[in-house]
Amino acid sequence: MSCRDEDRFARVALTWLAEPGTRTVHQLVAEHGAVATLASLLAGDAPDARLRTAVAARTAGTDPRHAAEVALGRAQRLGVRIAVPADPEWPAQVEDLVRLDGLAAAGRTDRETRPPLCLWVRGAEPLAAALARSVAVVGARAATGYGAHVAAELGHGLATRGWTVLSGGAYGVDAAAHRGALAAGGCTVAVLACGLDRPYPAGHAALFEAVAESGLVVSEWPPGAEPHRHRFLIRNRVIAAATAGTVLVEAAARSGATSTLRRAAALGRAAMVVPGPVTSAMSVGAHEMLRELPGSRLVTGVAHVLEEVGRIGDDLAPLARGPRTVRDTLDPDAARLLEAMPARGAIGPEELATRAGLDLRTALRRLGLLSELDLVARTAAGYTLRRAGRG
Amino acid sequence: MSCRDEDRFARVALTWLAEPGTRTVHQLVAEHGAVATLASLLAGDAPDARLRTAVAARTAGTDPRHAAEVALGRAQRLGVRIAVPADPEWPAQVEDLVRLDGLAAAGRTDRETRPPLCLWVRGAEPLAAALARSVAVVGARAATGYGAHVAAELGHGLATRGWTVLSGGAYGVDAAAHRGALAAGGCTVAVLACGLDRPYPAGHAALFEAVAESGLVVSEWPPGAEPHRHRFLIRNRVIAAATAGTVLVEAAARSGATSTLRRAAALGRAAMVVPGPVTSAMSVGAHEMLRELPGSRLVTGVAHVLEEVGRIGDDLAPLARGPRTVRDTLDPDAARLLEAMPARGAIGPEELATRAGLDLRTALRRLGLLSELDLVARTAAGYTLRRAGRG
Numbered sequence: 001m002s003c004r005d006e007d008r009f010a011r012v013a014l015t016w017l018a019e020p021g022t023r024t025v026h027q028l029v030a031e032h033g034a035v036a037t038l039a040s041l042l043a044g045d046a047p048d049a050r051l052r053t054a055v056a057a058r059t060a061g062t063d064p065r066h067a068a069e070v071a072l073g074r075a076q077r078l079g080v081r082i083a084v085p086a087d088p089e090w091p092a093q094v095e096d097l098v099r100l101d102g103l104a105a106a107g108r109t110d111r112e113t114r115p116p117l118c119l120w121v122r123g124a125e126p127l128a129a130a131l132a133r134s135v136a137v138v139g140a141r142a143a144t145g146y147g148a149h150v151a152a153e154l155g156h157g158l159a160t161r162g163w164t165v166l167s168g169g170a171y172g173v174d175a176a177a178h179r180g181a182l183a184a185g186g187c188t189v190a191v192l193a194c195g196l197d198r199p200y201p202a203g204h205a206a207l208f209e210a211v212a213e214s215g216l217v218v219s220e221w222p223p224g225a226e227p228h229r230h231r232f233l234i235r236n237r238v239i240a241a242a243t244a245g246t247v248l249v250e251a252a253a254r255s256g257a258t259s260t261l262r263r264a265a266a267l268g269r270a271a272m273v274v275p276g277p278v279t280s281a282m283s284v285g286a287h288e289m290l291r292e293l294p295g296s297r298l299v300t301g302v303a304h305v306l307e308e309v310g311r312i313g314d315d316l317a318p319l320a321r322g323p324r325t326v327r328d329t330l331d332p333d334a335a336r337l338l339e340a341m342p343a344r345g346a347i348g349p350e351e352l353a354t355r356a357g358l359d360l361r362t363a364l365r366r367l368g369l370l371s372e373l374d375l376v377a378r379t380a381a382g383y384t385l386r387r388a389g390r391g
Numbered sequence: 392m393s394c395r396d397e398d399r400f401a402r403v404a405l406t407w408l409a410e411p412g413t414r415t416v417h418q419l420v421a422e423h424g425a426v427a428t429l430a431s432l433l434a435g436d437a438p439d440a441r442l443r444t445a446v447a448a449r450t451a452g453t454d455p456r457h458a459a460e461v462a463l464g465r466a467q468r469l470g471v472r473i474a475v476p477a478d479p480e481w482p483a484q485v486e487d488l489v490r491l492d493g494l495a496a497a498g499r500t501d502r503e504t505r506p507p508l509c510l511w512v513r514g515a516e517p518l519a520a521a522l523a524r525s526v527a528v529v530g531a532r533a534a535t536g537y538g539a540h541v542a543a544e545l546g547h548g549l550a551t552r553g554w555t556v557l558s559g560g561a562y563g564v565d566a567a568a569h570r571g572a573l574a575a576g577g578c579t580v581a582v583l584a585c586g587l588d589r590p591y592p593a594g595h596a597a598l599f600e601a602v603a604e605s606g607l608v609v610s611e612w613p614p615g616a617e618p619h620r621h622r623f624l625i626r627n628r629v630i631a632a633a634t635a636g637t638v639l640v641e642a643a644a645r646s647g648a649t650s651t652l653r654r655a656a657a658l659g660r661a662a663m664v665v666p667g668p669v670t671s672a673m674s675v676g677a678h679e680m681l682r683e684l685p686g687s688r689l690v691t692g693v694a695h696v697l698e699e700v701g702r703i704g705d706d707l708a709p710l711a712r713g714p715r716t717v718r719d720t721l722d723p724d725a726a727r728l729l730e731a732m733p734a735r736g737a738i739g740p741e742e743l744a745t746r747a748g749l750d751l752r753t754a755l756r757r758l759g760l761l762s763e764l765d766l767v768a769r770t771a772a773g774y775t776l777r778r779a780g781r782g
Contacts, residue, residue, distance in 0.1 A: 275666030
């Protein structure tokens with residue numbers, strides 16, 4: 001195995017050993033790397049008793065290396081790939097999750113707040129490109145006709161305007177948002193809280209097939225993992241971190257759907273709420289958020305949503321924050337090249353290099369990177385801008 | 392005629408001469424008194440051409456003094472009294488309207504922003520007492536079933552908790568709020584934009600009778616005045632100023648009902664909005680306010696409303712602002728006496744004077760004032776607290 005493959009393998013095994021987002025594990029990986037962390041945990045050297053117990057329980061009957069091999073094999077047969085931070089398609093903005101530590105310390109969220117170690121992905125589009133311009137639409141499973149209608153309209157409107165829709169896989173608002181985006185022929189991403197081989201709820205197997213056709217189905221959990229109740233909350237942080245903003249459509253009082261919105265706000269993403277009739281129990285949580293969550297913003301449709309995520313992108317950019325999208329991770333030369341690209345049509349590398357004020361050799365090297373990130377495409381006529389490369 | 396009667400008479404004549412709230416007229420009255428202002432305007436000495444033209448047009452065929460006499464005579468036959476700032480029942484909080492000048496200068500409201508010169512009142516309750524704890528409920532004429540339901544619930548809930556409901560006299564939200572308060576046996580006040588002898592809309596004649604039975608019907612315009620379109624906007628400022636807060640229930644885009652809310656906010660009163668379905672045209676204006684009016688607050692029911700008007704009463708009191716309710720106009724001795732009153736039952740003046748740390752003579756004089764303001768009542772057993780006297 002190459003170093004990169006070893007890192008990938010270790011991350012899979014670590015996710016099998018401890019729930020994704022576990023702070024101690026993420027810290028160890030950040031300091032010592034995934035391979036050394038796995039070795040250390042398997043040697044019984046977990047730095048806290050809680051993790052030590054969890055690892056002991058998990059390894060009692062099974063070898064994690066074997067479990068990781070089984071998961072990777074199963075994934076290959078399913079057409080599921082594994083993405084890790086070293087990959088070009090890794091969505092850098094999820095690394096912002098390290099900022100949720102403050103919330104966790106204040107006891108307002110769980111221990112599993114850290115960035116994912118790896119993501120299982122099904123679908124053709126590179127993950128970072130799909131998420132570069134994305135909005136989460138979340139809400140009640142038991143949505144009313146009103147909530148489902150509004151979620152579908154949002155999904156459709158966002159997709160029509162070239163934005164990716166992100167949601168969970170539940171009945172109600174999640175499904176309506178995906179269906180709206182699919183109806184517009186857009187890109188939609190379902191983030192599940194279980195293995196991609198066991199779609200949950202089972203009734204959405206066909207929906208997830210359709211999502212994987214034109215978008216992506218994603219999970220932090222390896223094939224075979226079950227949708228345990230606590231995993232939905234862990235999953236929500238990824239939805240909040242991966243997108244420019246989260247729209248809450250309907251939520252009952254003290255609903256789990258509000259956790260995604262809270263995390264979006266904590267991460268400096270747009271936290272948007274669709275109001276509803278005050279006579280509807282399914283809007284109580286939405287109105288609670290509008291009254292209590294600082295920075296939350298009432299939106300009535302896709303125009304308002306785009307205003308907010310636009311605002312986040314433009315006005316808030318100068319604030320000190322981690323990388324947000326794949327575009328933010330570009331080096332200055334690559335960024336200049338991307339800006340110099342024509343909105344329509346192709347351009348030759350020489351002309352582009354001149355426009356960007358770079359020598360041809362640097363331009364060609366950076367164009368290779370931009371192609372790998374799926375921000376530009378190389379055609380017979382020259383380079384063209386891809387959807388994710390648009391501002 | 393006594394000086395007080397002359398002042399009253401001059402105010403009536405002035406209101407007939409120029410629309411209520413006209414800035415120049417109010418400034419002259421504040422400087423020179425109503426009697427001298429009337430004489431000066433009738434002598435053709437208006438300080439600006441616009442007012443001079445208006446006075447000339449109005450006095451061409453009619454003597455304003457005669458018109459005032461006719462209006463007062465008609466009012467007497469109708470059981471309508473006239474209240475002026477010198478009267479104990481004058482709601483001092485409407486004087487805050489001088490603060491709207493800034494808005495007028497910015498071109499965001501009309502010229503008629505100043506406090507009323509007088510108010511025509513029908514109903515038994517003293518005006519200041521009725522308005523001491525009051526909330527305005529305003530909204531669309533073309534309310535949906537949802538809006539009418541919510542307005543009625545708010546009217547009922549506020550009345551049940553001892554708050555006076557204030558609104559206009561229109562179909563839709565106004566009428567529903569009054570009916571809700573009436574159903575609870577509470578006090579409700581209708582502020583009209585025409586003479587009290589010509590209820591508008593005519594279909595609400597019976598409703599206004601019922602309101603006058605247990606509450607008040609009020610207008611700035613003398614009997615005989617017609618409900619001209621522009622008068623509704625002028626009227627709205629009184630609704631905003633007279634109450635601790637305004638709740639907007641339903642409003643179409645760019646609706647007139649939002650003007651009351653804007654003025655409430657400009658005056659430092661609670662500006663509250665009930666959201667609705669984003670699919671309803673009748674909630675578009677309400678959502679606009681929640682998105683655009685600084686300080687506006689989403690409320691879903693009477694508990695939220697009371698939180699807001701309570702907050703205005705408590706937290707915002709230390710801010711520099713004009714007198715807000717009749718309680719705020721009390722001198723320190725009277726305020727101490729009112730605070731020393733037992734919540735239930737009667738108390739003798741000697742004991743009360745001791746509690747308040749005042750000599751008996753001062754206490755008795757202030758108790759006379761408090762009785763006149765209807766904050767306390769004198770009974771055989773001693774003095775008792777009236778509804779308006781409660782904190």
